[in-house]
Each structure stands twice: as C-alpha cells, then as structure tokens.
Amino acid sequence: MPELPEVETIANGVDRRVRGDTIVSAWFSKHKEPFKTPASTLAAALPAHSILRVHRVGKHIVIDLEPARTPRQSGSRRNTGLQNMQSSHREASTPGQPGPQSQLVVHLGMTGRLLVTAPDLPEPSHTHAVLTLASGRELRFVDPRRFGRLALNTAEAFAGPGREPLTISSGDFAQLFRGRRLAIKAALLNQSLLHGVGNIYADESLFRAGIRPTRAAGRLTRVRLDRLLQSLRTVLKAAIRAGGSSVSDYVDADGEAGFFQIQHRVYGREGQPCRVCGRPIRRIIIGGRSTHFCPRCQT
DNA sequence: AGAAGGACCTGCACGC
DNA sequence: TGCGTGCAGGTCCTTC
Numbered sequence: 001m002p003e004l005p006e007v008e009t010i011a012n013g014v015d016r017r018v019r020g021d022t023i024v025s026a027w028f029s030k031h032k033e034p035f036k037t038p039a040s041t042l043a044a045a046l047p048a049h050s051i052l053r054v055h056r057v058g059k060h061i062v063i064d065l066e067p068a069r070t071p072r073q074s075g076s077r078r079n080t081g082l083q084n085m086q087s088s089h090r091e092a093s094t095p096g097q098p099g100p101q102s103q104l105v106v107h108l109g110m111t112g113r114l115l116v117t118a119p120d121l122p123e124p125s126h127t128h129a130v131l132t133l134a135s136g137r138e139l140r141f142v143d144p145r146r147f148g149r150l151a152l153n154t155a156e157a158f159a160g161p162g163r164e165p166l167t168i169s170s171g172d173f174a175q176l177f178r179g180r181r182l183a184i185k186a187a188l189l190n191q192s193l194l195h196g197v198g199n200i201y202a203d204e205s206l207f208r209a210g211i212r213p214t215r216a217a218g219r220l221t222r223v224r225l226d227r228l229l230q231s232l233r234t235v236l237k238a239a240i241r242a243g244g245s246s247v248s249d250y251v252d253a254d255g256e257a258g259f260f261q262i263q264h265r266v267y268g269r270e271g272q273p274c275r276v277c278g279r280p281i282r283r284i285i286i287g288g289r290s291t292h293f294c295p296r297c298q299t
Numbered sequence: 300a301g302a303a304g305g306a307c308c309t310g311c312a313c314g315c
Numbered sequence: 316t317g318c319g320t321g322c323a324g325g326t327c328c329t330t331c
Contacts, residue, residue, distance in 0.1 A: 059325080110324055111309075126309085145308045147325060182302060191326080199324060288304065289324065
C-alpha cells in the first residue's frame, strides 16, 4: 500500500533512472481508462518531452516535463497480438504543444506500480500505460485494481491536495484540526488536510503518540498534537530510510521485491500483545478503515 | 460545510 | 479440490 514513504522511495528510484531521458512514444490501454486525463490527450501530449525530474508530492508521483530540444518521431511499439487487440491511441500521437512546463501526475492507488524496464521484458498483466524512452527503456504503469490515476498538469506546479507532514509547522498542524469533531484517525487520512498519510502510518503514529484513534481531532490538546506530529515524522522518516535500500530492485525489475518494512507496533497485530504493555491489540473500524490500537497505551 | 458511508476493483486467504 | 465469501484500502461520489 503506497503511502508517503513508499511513494517517495519509488519516485526517487524512477528519477535516478529516467531523469534526462526523452519520451518517444506513449501507449495506453483502452480497457476502461483509469486516467483522470483522457488517454488520447496523454498520448498526444507526452511524446517529444524530456523528463526534468521525478519527485513526490503527497502520495502523488510528479514527473516534470519540458519540450525536447531534438524531438524524435514516434517509433512503433511491438506488434504482438495482444497489443493489437487492446488497440492503442498512438496513431493519434502528435507531439503536444509544450507548455513552458507540464507535469505527468501519477497516483498509484493501492496496487499501482511504476516500472522502468528493458523493452523486451515481458509485460505484466494489468499494464495500462507504457512510455517508450529515447534510451530504449520503458516506463510502465501497472495497476491490477485500477485505483491508480494518471493526469496531465499544465497549470501551475502541482502542489497536492493538502499540507506536507514532513514540513508543516506544529502551529499549522494544530490549526488543521481546529473545530473538527471527527476522529483523529479519520482526520489523518483526509488528504485535503494532510496529504501522504495512509492507514498504516496513521495507526503507527497514533500509537507512538499515545493517542486513542477515536478521539475527536479538534479536542486534542496542543501538547498531544505536537507529540502526534513528532511521531508521524519519526515513523515516516524511518520508513523512507528503510525503503531506500530496496528501491532499486523494486522499480528496476519486475516490482515483486517488497519494501523493507519498519516493524509495525499495532497495524495488523489484532489480538497480539502490545509491545509496550502486553495487552492485546484491538481492531475497530473508523471511517470504514481497519484501525489498530492498544487500549491501555492509547488514551 | 462537515461528516459518514458506499462504490470502485482485483487478488488472496479462508472456511465449508 | 473447488467454490463462495469477505477483506484489503485510496479516493471519489452521494447522502445526511
């Protein structure tokens, strides 16, 4: 489940591999487009653009593009039966009118993967987009559950739906929750407040801060909110450090290699003893999501 | 407007 | 063995 640390790790790995490369052609599956921007628009806009850099904003991977100086014409992609059956939009590819800057914004959803591969590597099922690069490699978007999204951004730089947990000030953090009566767990998952935090790190940071996930967000004291922000940062940074070591395997080959997980203290440990006090970890539903906490350590 | 709940979607674990 | 069921959860949409 890609949350902030996973997305950051993936973005960094992709950046190392494709920065400076040029998109030669773009292919999109027509199988019920999982894209915010229509595939035909993407197919027309992306070719003949160079990749300036790849970075993370919230849970989004942002690929900064600029018009290539020496545009190359689209080559044809493989002509396997499968490709033909799926049919493609590449016939419509006319190099897009370059803005001063444009961005391909990728959201991985739950099961999305961005792979940088040699073109002859077998294409995984559920491949929804393939960008062929001038270096000969391919940037592939694979997403079995199709919760992922691709979008073209030509307006101002993509800033994400909310605030960055790693850089927000403690004052602004407290301000986010003022007057809100929903559970702090649900508030942490609200991407328009704070973006990048998902179910796992929400549970883990609440445990480390000693806060019960059902507490109304707007009624937590400033001291407890400060502790929460600190815990959140500690957990996210530890996970980023841990993920960095395996990212090259992850994006390079088949994407099967998982991330080195930080040891969960509550997430997925229902019924098992709390690592601090020994009481069984409880699991409840908040905002439709599994929520794990220690009934003794979190108040 | 804020909050809550369901829909989307597929793979997998589980129970019978 | 094989089938049905439930669960996973990020985001969008509808409803209250």
